Structures are given as structure tokens and as C-alpha cells.
Amino acid sequence: MKIFNLSMECYPVAKVGGLADVVGALPKYLNKIEGVEASVIMPWYNKPFVHEHSFETVFDGWIHQSRHMYQVQVMKERSKTLGFDLYLVKIPGLLDRNDPYGYWDGDQQFLAFQHGVLHWLSAMEIRPDIIHCHDSHTGLVPFMIENCPDFSFLKDVKTIGTIHNGEYQGQMKWEMTGYMPWFHGENWGLLDWDGFINPLAAMIKCCHAFNAVSEGYLNELFHHFRGLESLVSQESGKAYGILNGIDTEVWDPATDSFLDFNFGKNDAAEGKLKNKTVLCEEYGFNPDLPLFSFIGRFAGEKGADLLPEIVWKSIQQTYGALNIMVLGSGDKNIEYQLSELTRSYSNFALDLGYKEYLSHKIYASSDFLLMPSRVEPCGLNQMYAMRYGTVPIVRYTGGLRDTVTDVSSGGSGINFGTASADDTVHAMHRALHMYHEEGLMKNLIQSNMNYDFSWEQSAEKYMEMYRN
Numbered sequence: 001m002k003i004f005n006l007s008m009e010c011y012p013v014a015k016v017g018g019l020a021d022v023v024g025a026l027p028k029y030l031n032k033i034e035g036v037e038a039s040v041i042m043p044w045y046n047k048p049f050v051h052e053h054s055f056e057t058v059f060d061g062w063i064h065q066s067r068h069m070y071q072v073q074v075m076k077e078r079s080k081t082l083g084f085d086l087y088l089v090k091i092p093g094l095l096d097r098n099d100p101y102g103y104w105d106g107d108q109q110f111l112a113f114q115h116g117v118l119h120w121l122s123a124m125e126i127r128p129d130i131i132h133c134h135d136s137h138t139g140l141v142p143f144m145i146e147n148c149p150d151f152s153f154l155k156d157v158k159t160i161g162t163i164h165n166g167e168y169q170g171q172m173k174w175e176m177t178g179y180m181p182w183f184h185g186e187n188w189g190l191l192d193w194d195g196f197i198n199p200l201a202a203m204i205k206c207c208h209a210f211n212a213v214s215e216g217y218l219n220e221l222f223h224h225f226r227g228l229e230s231l232v233s234q235e236s237g238k239a240y241g242i243l244n245g246i247d248t249e250v251w252d253p254a255t256d257s258f259l260d261f262n263f264g265k266n267d268a269a270e271g272k273l274k275n276k277t278v279l280c281e282e283y284g285f286n287p288d289l290p291l292f293s294f295i296g297r298f299a300g301e302k303g304a305d306l307l308p309e310i311v312w313k314s315i316q317q318t319y320g321a322l323n324i325m326v327l328g329s330g331d332k333n334i335e336y337q338l339s340e341l342t343r344s345y346s347n348f349a350l351d352l353g354y355k356e357y358l359s360h361k362i363y364a365s366s367d368f369l370l371m372p373s374r375v376e377p378c379g380l381n382q383m384y385a386m387r388y389g390t391v392p393i394v395r396y397t398g399g400l401r402d403t404v405t406d407v408s409s410g411g412s413g414i415n416f417g418t419a420s421a422d423d424t425v426h427a428m429h430r431a432l433h434m435y436h437e438e439g440l441m442k443n444l445i446q447s448n449m450n451y452d453f454s455w456e457q458s459a460e461k462y463m464e465m466y467r468n
């Protein structure tokens with residue numbers, strides 16, 4: 001079975017969040033299954049990866065967008081060290097920039113990527129069994145295959161859509177159809193939701209099957225999906241909930257080269273303490289105090305706006321008996337508020353920016369990881385935390401609910417119900433009690449490292465969906 005994954009991100013080529021981790025791991029684990037050939041197709045970005053690897057050009061052609069012609073080059077990575085074939089689509093003027101998102105002409109970029117990929121496959125008569133689209137940026141592909149005469153060669157290809165995040169649906173104004181490949185106009189309704197072109201809605205309508213990245217999140221979508229609740233109900237016959245895995249080869253505290261000290265299950269408590277001591281020294285913390293961390297995008301979904309209040313309340317209420325470390329970036333107001341707090345509280349450190357190496361160090365060094373998410377389709381941080389012997393403190397929602405059971409029920413972490421600073425701080429008080437109970441933390445560290453979130457199981461579930 002030949003599967004092409006279409007995505008804007010893929011680790012280690014270009015990563016903004018968990019989408020990259022998933023797309024960089026799922027095909028690798030699918031390829032371990034007999035008879036499967038899974039690859040990744042993504043845009044070309046000006047990132048270190050593309051300069052450090054060699055590529056061969058496998059296609060060079062042109063597409064029309066509105067009144068413009070754009071060159072489309074497809075480059076295949078030569079070394080095959082990723083565990084899957086990687087194809088980068090370069091469209092000079094549109095897909096040749098530094099980052100996946102954040103440009104004024106983003107919609108045009110996403111349309112050009114989808115158009116370019118389908119043009120290449122049709123022109124070269126490459127027909128995979130499945131095209132697997134990830135998130136709204138690639139959500140129009142199932143529609144285009146069905147409705148654009150230029151891609152009739154691909155008609156028999158089955159399409160899958162994965163919803164990593166239903167908060168972002170990629171709505172566009174109708175005038176953007178000018179940038180799409182020509183399609184049969186009578187089917188315009190498939191693109192429409194509430195007066196806009198809605199790529200995520202179109203994906204759900206047109207694909208052969210779709211999934212959300214956890215069972216819990218799929219169930220939530222029936223009730224909270226930014227207006228698409230009725231659509232997901234109507235299309236529920238082809239819906240799956242498949243929990244993400246984690247790449248246990250990349251995320252292994254015993255071999256992780258980003259860590260100051262590697263450790264395994266047997267020396268986890270000591271290993272974590274050694275890493276923590278180094279990190280604490282770097283940020284001026286007392287390593288005897290428990291370390292709580294947050295890693296992630298500063299966005300409302302992640303509850304990042306609650307962080308300033310969480311920081312000052314928890315430090316004041318405990319008279320400074322804990323340390324808090326935040327790594328992330330995003331909303332400028334949150335960045336500003338947190339930066340201000342570092343002046344008042346020496347128990348609080350902030351590292352602004354995206355730093356892959358530092359995230360690994362923090363997972364390894366922390367005692368607790370905070371995830372006060374309002375929405376969390378799956379969440380990978382809590383799984384990385386557990387793999388590194390850290391106790392997750394999570395709001396009971398989406399994928400967090402599916403992966404973290406409260407210690408009071410024999411689970412791996414602390415759950416709380418409301419995305420509020422008070423509920424989070426209350427959970428932190430519970431964590432402090434645990435921290436000071438001799439033996440308890442040591443056992444929890446070990447048992448958390450025993451959880452199996454590896455991709456093998458989830459890859460099998462994807463196979464089941466593909467086969468159906």
C-alpha cells in the first residue's frame with residue numbers, strides 16, 4: 001500500500017508544533033509494516049535541513065494561479081535516513097520562504113502547494129493508493145481530486161484527512177477560487193461553510209475517511225467544533241479517533257543527545273536530579289525545590305494566558321517553595337506579562353523562543369509539567385514528560401483526558417477540571433504534597449516511564465482505517 005502524507009510540517013525538516021512530530025514519525029512506523037510504503041510531501045523551506053541534505057529534482061513544471069504562472073519543482077531527499085521518502089515542493093515566490101506560516105498570502109501558498117502536488121502526480125502518472133491530508137492546509141485535496149478535470153488520473157486514489165486541530169479551519173473568501181485549479185462549478189457547495197470556503201469542512205465532506213488525533217477529542221468535536229458540529233455528526237460514519245504516538249527513538253532519555261546526563265528506568269531519579277541541577281544552575285534556581293514547567297505555544301488553546309496568574313499566585317501562596325520555568329512564544333501580550341514577572345520573582349524563569357534542545361532538557365529536568373489547555377486534540381508534551389519521568393498536571397480535556405489518569409486513581413499525573421489559574425494552582429498544591437512524600441515521587445517517576453505511547457499501536461490503527 002502506497003501512502004503519501006501531505007503536510008506543512010515534518011520533524012526534523014520544519015517544526016512548529018506537534019503536527020511535525022506526528023508527520024515525522026507516523027510514516028516511519030508505517031514503513032515497518034510489511035507491504036507499506038509511506039512517504040511525506042511538504043513545502044520547501046529555507047531551513048538548515050534542506051542545506052544539510054542532498055536532493056534530486058524529480059519534477060519541474062508550471063501551474064496557473066489566477067493570472068500568474070508559477071514554477072513547481074519537486075525534490076526528493078537522497079539519503080533516506082528519515083525512515084521514509086521525503087519530497088519537498090518548491091514554488092519560487094510562494095514556497096521558498098523561511099517558515100511554514102505567518103505570511104500575508106498564506107492562503108495562496110496553501111492552495112499552490114495542493115495544486116502543485118496534484119499537478120506533479122498527474123503529470124508524472126504517479127498514483128498512490130492513499131493520499132493522507134493533515135489539517136486544513138491540505139484539506140482541499142480530496143475536493144480537487146474529485147472535481148478538477150486536470151486531476152482525473154487520480155480519481156481512484158482514496159483520501160484520508162486528519163484533524164490535528166479543529167480550531168484552525170483555514171476559512172478563505174470566495175474570491176480565492178481564482179487561485180484554485182479549475183473545477184466543476186456545480187459542486188461549489190462542497191467548499192462552502194457559512195459563506196466561506198472552509199478547507200477543513202471540505203476535507204470532512206470529500207475525504208473517504210477522517211480522524212481526530214484522540215478518541216476523546218473526536219467525541220468533543222460533536223459538541224465543540226467552531227460551527228462544524230453538525231457536519232461531523234453527519235459524516236460520523238467515516239470518523240475515527242486515533243491517539244497519536246510518540247517517536248520513542250527520538251524521545252529516549254537513555255540516548256537523547258540534548259541531555260546533560262542520560263538515564264534509564266533504573267537510575268531515573270538520580271539521572272533527573274543531575275539534569276535538574278544543571279538546568280537550575282543555569283537559571284539561578286535552588287535545585288532542592290520542585291521544578292514546574294510549561295512548554296508550548298502562547299495561545300488561548302494552551303491556556304497560556306493563565307500563566308502569569310499561575311506564576312504569581314503559586315509563588316506567593318507557597319512563599320516561594322517552588323520553581324517555575326516557561327519555554328515558548330506567541331501572543332505578544334503574554335510574552336510581555338511573563339517577561340515582567342521575571343523581574344519580581346527569582347523563582348520564575350522564562351525562555352522566549354522555539355528551542356528544541358531546551359525542550360528536551362526541560363522534560364528531563366522537571367518534576368512536573370503544566371498543561372492548563374482549554375483545547376488539546378491530543379497533546380504530545382504530556383507523553384514526552386512521562387517518558388522522561390516527569391509528572392504531568394493537565395486539564396481534563398481531549399487527548400489529555402485519554403492519556404493522563406489522576407494519581408488518586410492509580411494514574412500517572414494530576415487532573416483538574418477548569419482552565420483557570422485557581423484550578424491549576426490548586427493542582428500544584430497537590431503536586432507539592434506528593435513531592436514531599438518520600439518514595440512516592442520515585443515510584444511515580446518509574447511507573448510513568450513504563451507507559452507505552454509508542455507509535456506501533458497507533459500505526460496499526462491507521463492501517464485499519466486505510467484498509468477500510
Ligand code: ADP
Nearest residue numbers: 017018296327328353354355356359379380381
Ligand atoms: P501543539 O502542536 O498544539 O503545539 P503538541 O503537544 O502536540 O502541541 O506538540 C507540541 C510540540 O512542540 C512538542 O514537541 C513540544 O515539545 C514542542 N514545542 C512547543 N513549544 C516549543 C518551544 N518553544 N521550544 C521547543 N519545542 C517546543
Ligand code: GLC
Nearest residue numbers: 018019164376377378379380
Ligand atoms: C495539534 C494539537 C495537538 C496535537 C498535535 C499533533 O497541534 O493542538 O494537541 O498533539 O496537533 O496531532
